[in-house]
Structures are given as structure tokens and as C-alpha cells.
Amino acid sequence: MKCHTCNKPMNYTKGLEFNEQKIDGWKCASCGEIYFNPEQVHKALLMNKLKKEAIRAKLGKVRSNLILRLPRDVEEALNLHQGEEVLLRVENNQLKVTST
Numbered sequence: 001m002k003c004h005t006c007n008k009p010m011n012y013t014k015g016l017e018f019n020e021q022k023i024d025g026w027k028c029a030s031c032g033e034i035y036f037n038p039e040q041v042h043k044a045l046l047m048n049k050l051k052k053e054a055i056r057a058k059l060g061k062v063r064s065n066l067i068l069r070l071p072r073d074v075e076e077a078l079n080l081h082q083g084e085e086v087l088l089r090v091e092n093n094q095l096k097v098t099s100t
């Protein structure tokens with residue numbers, strides 16, 4: 001990728017500062033211009049949004065099991081996929097779900 005400002009080659013760089021998070025992107029060695037990885041920008045913005053408020057999720061039922069329906073934003077921000085396992089922990093009447 002070339003810099004749109006000075007037309008010099010850009011280096012893919014990890015751990016660039018974005019919204020108090022670290023994401024990857026391309027950095028121009030010449031003028032310092034940065035282009036963030038758009039997919040990671042999307043996730044970082046979702047994370048920011050999700051951190052600000054409690055997330056509503058509906059409980060459903062499949063046969064005898066209760067199922068927890070997670071909103072799409074949570075799925076994308078945490079990179080969750082159908083069929084994957086998560087860890088549940090019950091603490092002080094709260095349920096914590098951890099992606100592995």
C-alpha cells in the first residue's frame with residue numbers, strides 16, 4: 001500500500017493507538033500518515049459502544065435448555081461463532097460469559 005499523502009510505501013504495523021485500544025494498520029515511514037485496518041476499526045468501535053452500556057439479550061428455550069440470544073454487535077465485537085464453546089461462571093447471582 002502507498003501513502004495517499006506522499007506516495008511512499010507504507011508498512012503494516014501492529015499495536016497502533018486507536019480509541020484507547022491497540023489495532024493494526026499501515027503507517028507511512030516518511031510522513032507518519034496512518035491507515036487503520038478497517039475490519040479492526042469496526043470491531044474497536046463496536047467494543048467502545050458495547051462497553052458503555054448494559055446489553056439486553058433474550059432468553060429462549062430449545063427443548064429443556066434455556067438459550068441466551070446474543071445481539072449481532074456482541075457476536076462481531078468478540079468474534080464469536082455458532083458452535084463454539086464459551087465459559088460460564090456464576091458469581092454473586094451474576095452470570096459471566098467468557099469467550100475462549
Ligand SMILES: [Zn+2]
Nearest residue numbers: 003006028031
Ligand atoms: Zn506519507
